[in-house]
Amino acid sequence: MTGNLIIPRCEVYWGSDNLMLYQLPGSQEGQPLVFNVSVDLQDTGNSPTGSFNWNPTGPAMAVYEKFVGDSNKMKEQIVVRFFYANGKSIAFKFVWSGQELNYGVDMGVTVKLRSELDGVVNAGLRSYAQAYDKPADAQSAISKLEKQFGVESYGLVKYTTQANEDLKKAKVENAYASDIVFSSALSNLIKANGNIPFASNIDQAAIVLFTPYTWEKEPQVLNAVNAPAQQSPNPAQRYGYLLGPGIIDTISRSTEWQPPQQTNVNTPVSSPIPKSKKEEGNQNPEVTPEKNAEDTSKKKTSAPANTSNGRSSPTIRMTDNEDGPKKQELLNREKQSKLSADLFLCPVLTGIKPHDIVFVPSLSGQFIEDWVVESVSYEYDNGAAYVNLQATRPYGLGNAMQEKVAKEFQTFAQSQGLVGSNATLDAWTAYAWPNSLR
Secondary structure (H helix, E strand, O other): OOOOOOOOEEEEEEOOEEOOOEOOOOOOOOEOOEEEEEEEEEOOOOOOEEEEEEOOOHHHHHHHHHHHOOHHHHOOOEEEEEEOOOOOEEEEEEEEEEEEEEOOOOOEEEEEEEEOHHHHHOOOOEEEEEEEEEEEEHHHHHHHHHHHOOOHHHOOEEEOHHHHHHHHHOEEEEEEEEEEOHHHHHHHHHHOOOOEEEEEOEOOOEEEEEOOHHHOOOOOEEEHHHOOOOOOOOOOOEEEEEOOOOOEEEEEEEEOOOOOOOOOOOOOOOOOOOOOHHHHOOOOOOOOHHHHHHHHHOOOOOOOOOOOOOOOOOEEEEEOOOHHHHHHHHHHHOOOEEEEEEEEOOHHHOOOOOOOEEEEEOOOOOOEEEEEEEEEEEEEEOOEEEEEEEEEEOOOOOOOOOHHHHHHHHHHHHHOOOOOOOOOHHHHHHHHOOHHHO
C-alpha cells in the first residue's frame, strides 16, 4: 500500500529566485535560505505584514547582501505561499521593507515585509474637496476620490455584493479633508455608511469593502471544503470553516460586557460635529509637537493601512444614509465577544483570512456558533505550519448571527459525522485531511 506524505509547504520567491530552494555557489543542490516565515492579516486598521529569518551563514549572507545591494532587486515582489501539494493554497505579495541584524553569540537576520499597498495608499498627503449640487452615490464619490489621489489605474477598490448595493444607495453631498492620504480618505467615506475596509495582498494588492456580517441580506458563505485547489481564496468572498478535534491546538472564548456608551470599534461620524461658540472663535488653536504626539497616541487610525500621520480633519455629509448608523451599531455588537485559537494548518484551513466565518459546534450538536474572523497569522518553521486567528461575535451562547447559514453548516457537520450521537474523531480527521490528498 502506498500513499503521499501529506505535509504543509511554504514557498518564498524573491522575484524569480526561490529562497526555499536556492543553489549556492559550489553546491549541487538547492538549499533553503530562509526559515521562520510568518504573515499577518487584519480585518481593518492595518495592511498585511510579514517576516522571515535569513540563514546567517557566510554563503547565504553573501546572497542577501547581493540582493539588498541591488536597487532593482530590492523593488521586486516577494511572494510567500502556504499550500499543500495538490490541495488548497494561499499566496501573499510583499516587498522588502526593512531588516533587523543581530551579531554575537546569537546571530540572526530578520527580513521585514510589507504589502505594496502601503506605498500606494499611504503616500502623498493631499487636501481634497467634493461638493455636489445634486448628491452623488457613494461609489461615484469613491471613483472621484481615486482620481483625486492619482490611484485610479491600480484598480484597488473591490466590493462585496452587499457593500456594492449599499454604496449605490447612500448619497454624498460633500466631502472635505486636509493633509490626508488615500487610505484614510476612503476609510472615512465608506465607514460613514457603516462599511469595513479590508487591506488585502492575497495575489494582488486591494482594498475590499465589507459590510457587517449580521447586516448582509443574503449572506454568501462558501464551504471551505469546496474551495478550488491550488488557487488563492477570493478576498471578497466569505468562506466557512468548522473547528473541532484534530484541528484545534488551543482555543478560548471570552465575553465582557461594555457600557452602552463605549464603542468596540473606530467608527467616524457621518456628518460634521457641531462646534461650540468657544470652538468657533478659535479656528486655529496652537498645536505643539507634544500636543500632537499626545493626541495621535490616543486614537487609532481608521484607515485600512497605517497613515503617515494623524493630521487628517475629514468632513463628510451624506443623504439617504439611514442605514449607516444601523450598520455601525451592528458592527460594534459583532465585537462584543472574543475568540482566540491556535490551530494546525491542516489542508482544510489553508486559505483562511479575515472576514471568513468559523463555526464552533456544541459537542451535542444541538447548536453551532458563528464567529467572524478578525485577524489571521500564518507561521511556518522547521516543516511545521500553524495558523493563529482572532474572531468576534455578539453576546450570547448558541445564538447564530445568520441563522440560515449556521443551519446549513450544522446540517453539513451532522452529515459528515462531526457532531451529534454519531460523531467520531475519524470523521474530523477526514474533514481536516481530505482523502483526495492521500
